[in-house]
Amino acid sequence: MRAKRGETAGRFASVASVAPVAPAVLGLLLGLLALGPALGPGFVLRYDMVFVPDPPLTLPGEGFPRSVPSDLVVALLAQAVPAQVVQKAVLLGVFVLAASGAAALVPSDRLGPRLAAAAFYAWNTYLAQRLLLGQWALLLGVAALPWAVRAVVLGGRLRLVAALLPAAAGGFQAMLLSALTVLATAVTAPAGAVTRLRRTAEAGVVLGALSLPWLVPALLSGASTDPAGVTAFAARADGPFGTVGSLLSLGGVWNAHAVVPGQQGWWSASVRLVLAGVAVWGFVRLRGGPAGPGPAVATGMGSAVAGTSPAATAGVGPAVTGGPAPAVAGPGLAAVAGMGPAVAARAGLAVAAGAGLAVALAGAFAPGVLGGLIAWWPGFGPFRDGQLYLAPFALLQAVGLAGAVAGWHSRAVAAVAVAVPVLVLPTFALGAFGRLAAVDYPGEWRRVQAIVNADPAPGALLSLPWGAHRAFAWNGGRVVLDPATKMFARPVVWNDALVVGLPGGGRLRLAAESPRAARAEAALRAGPDLRARALAGLGIRYVLEQSNENKFYDGVVVFQGRELRLLRLSGSE
Structure with a gap:
């Protein structure tokens, strides 16, 4: 007994x-x-x-x-x-x-x-x-x-x-x-x-x-x-x-x-x-x-x-x-x-x-x-x-x-x-x-990050195209918030306005929350000859855009890759 x-x-x-450990396991x-x-x-x-x-x-x-x-x-x-x-x-x-x-x-x-x-x-x-x-x-x-x-x-x-x-x-x-x-x-x-x-x-x-x-x-x-x-x-x-x-x-x-x-x-x-x-x-x-x-x-x-x-x-x-x-x-x-x-x-x-x-x-x-x-x-x-x-x-x-x-x-x-x-x-x-999978950033993202972060001069970076989200082929086409918002040791100006699809069809655009983003959007509407100068006046030193954008001409191309193009605005020197 x-x-x-x-x-x-x-x-x-x-x-x-x-x-004690079973629930955690x-x-x-x-x-x-x-x-x-x-x-x-x-x-x-x-x-x-x-x-x-x-x-x-x-x-x-x-x-x-x-x-x-x-x-x-x-x-x-x-x-x-x-x-x-x-x-x-x-x-x-x-x-x-x-x-x-x-x-x-x-x-x-x-x-x-x-x-x-x-x-x-x-x-x-x-x-x-x-x-x-x-x-x-x-x-x-x-x-x-x-x-x-x-x-x-x-x-x-x-x-x-x-x-x-x-x-x-x-x-x-x-x-x-x-x-x-x-x-x-x-x-x-x-x-x-x-x-x-x-x-x-x-x-x-x-x-x-x-x-x-x-x-x-x-x-x-x-x-x-x-x-x-x-x-x-x-x-x-x-x-x-x-x-x-x-x-x-x-x-x-x-x-x-x-x-x-x-x-x-x-x-x-x-x-x-x-x-x-x-x-x-x-x-x-x-x-x-x-x-x-x-x-x-x-x-x-x-x-x-x-x-x-x-x-x-x-x-x-x-x-x-x-x-x-x-x-x-x-x-x-x-x-x-x-x-x-x-x-x-x-x-x-x-x-x-x-x-x-x-x-x-x-x-x-x-x-x-x-x-x-x-x-x-x-x-x-x-x-x-x-x-x-x-x-x-x-x-x-x-x-x-x-x-x-x-x-x-x-x-x-x-x-x-x-x-x-x-x-x-x-x-x-x-x-x-x-729908969730791990991918690595292409090398050009890391090169652009290194260039921008090594520059001691002040000034923000503007990320284009002018939208909050991206869908990269190397990420399997999954929608993601623009990674540029997280990569750089300087302020990043990006469009935080959102476009949301509605159940019955149609799309609803929500206004941007950041005052600086609103000012940058107004500057982007300026003509090609004035756009870069207006952005530089807002304290923007770099513009990062996808290679197919090619919107800026008044600037120095610092990096050109298959996907990314980095410019330094001439008015920001």
């Missing part, structure tokens, strides 16, 4: 030793599967995802600071390792951070429900579509969102700062998402009135401090936001159940090229919608307490399970799923015995998810309201892409799916729940079937 007990205790101890495996060819030699270049070799350490230029401080963080990391390695580490880190964070929120000491949450949060339509838009900086904040929620519940300023660092590195979109969810959690988590007020104030101070790198440049930029962007970036139907059905199943992105192949089919859309319903139902069940068989109280960056866990019953001590011995830290969690982080944060998650869904629906069905707010104050501009704010709803569904799985007490059900997110969205694998 003692031998049998020893074997049982050994099995539980083995499970307990694997549990699952996230890594899902990342490897999703990225596929994107992990090969070279850079992944798609829409907003622009990494360049030897990125310079530069301050933000004019216009809204969308790449602050993410570009600087990448440039700093690239001082130690090649930039392409930084990109692959960041992309894989999104999956690992998302999976482990979702699992850490689950109020159960059983591994199955935690892995179900990890798989769902690291493999869903929202994450896939945002990755196909190249919004890696946003996804840093999305991945760290469960850790931020958990930090608020547990309490402690340093814990919250650490949890928000990925979002802080990502910049304004990541921090706005985090602020929505963190503040909602702080206001609603169980605690006395004084504790709740103190926790909310601390969260606000931390969020404000970590937002300063992008907030200060934004306030000083003088950038404007076109209210028409609400219509351009409104959520759209990407399946048979309309815009509402798409949003409920975490889709509805505005860009048709960010839709995962095959996700529009009836089978995939139906299963994802049913899965969303099950997840919401499971989240509602969290009101009754933790889903696991024993009370779960989390500490540190993992979770420690105390009480009646199987391992403790077997005499081998509490089943540890990360962190030291079980304890309640600080004023967090309201010291409610038996309440896991997700249970304590359920009201905040519900509020944040509801608010995010409301913003997405407002953009789709009441664009005039958001457009009016943006016209009144450009600071409301970040709300024009409403589908972006579904991230808290995705986290709610991940935790809810774990709750539903825990109610079955079945390993088979847990295994199915882990596999279902991949099975209903299989074409997210292998770089969304080739």
